[in-house]
Amino acid sequence: MSMGSVGVSRIKKIGRSLGNNVARAGAGVAARLRAPFHVVLVGLDGSGKTTTLLRLRYGRYVNTTPTVAFNCEKIRCGGSSWLVWDVGGSERLRPLWRPYTRATDALIFVVDACSNADRLEEARLELQRLLKQQAAQCGVLGISKPPLLLLANKQDLPAAKSLNVLTHTLGLDDIKDQHPWVAASACAVTGEGLEQAYSALRKLLLVSRQKNKSRK
Ligand SMILES: Nc1nc2c(ncn2[C@@H]2O[C@H](COP(=O)(O)OP(=O)(O)OP(=O)(O)O)[C@@H](O)[C@H]2O)c(=O)[nH]1
Ligand SMILES: [Mg+2]
Known part of the structure; x- marks a missing residue:
């Protein structure tokens, strides 16, 4: 050789x-x-969380009953797969949001776009409380805050408020520099807007991860 x-x-x-x-x-x-992104769906009772999830899981409208604990489904939407935890939104169940949202990749807060002023104020208080908890938890764990998608649901109804009104009323405009968020409109009954909403969340997630990487 x-x-x-x-x-x-x-x-x-x-x-x-x-x-x-x-x-x-x-x-x-x-x-x-x-690997799917881990995401938690929260929002007041009746806002349409479970309807959005089942719409994406089964590709059709599914009639729901109020969630008494949580649902969990793996779905594909907006260019990614997601492991979605849908936690009941009744007052009694809201304390559960905290453990479910610990160390999640992303949060989705579903709001009924037709809510009256009292319900919107209730949603604002719950959302702001959640974001404060997130800031504290992430600070302790030394991790970055999970991006938030505000999903303005029930856009098929005539009384639906615009995204601008909802983001302003829920106080998101005031926290632009403190928490990464994006907002999107949808109708869970027809599924309209859900692809775009998850795609926007995916983009925000990837941008946030990139920013965190370059900071390290
Ligand atoms: N018109 C209309 N109705 C909707 C829409 N999404 C959900 N609903 C209705 O709103 C009601 C409540 O929906 P759910 O998905 O059960 O609400 P949820 O947020 O899961 O409520 P909890 O489990 O109690 O927290 C149901 O009657 C749905 O059919 C929508 O986009 N448009
Ligand atoms: Mg539900």
């Missing part, structure tokens, strides 16, 4: 092993990209 042929076979061997390592690393990255 000549020196030249030994060299070539060694180079081929190194190339193969390098290729395997790159392939393994690539598979790891792909698996991480495929």
